[in-house]
Amino acid sequence: MALSAHLEELNNKHTQLDVKIHKELQHPAPDTVRITKLKKQKLLLKEKIIHYRSN
DSSP states (O other), X not given: XXXXXXXXXXXXXXXXXXXXXXXXXXXXXXXXXXXXXXXXXXXXXXXXXXXXXXX
């Protein structure tokens, strides 16, 4: 049960990062550095999710 809760939390964080990226892209002058950082965080979370699902 703890693993599924952890996966759900990681998925929620992944979704939140996606929302932040889309909001930033909606600005007239998006902060590309911030977008890059958010995308890297999102990718790391996705890798963690894949790792936990494969175990």
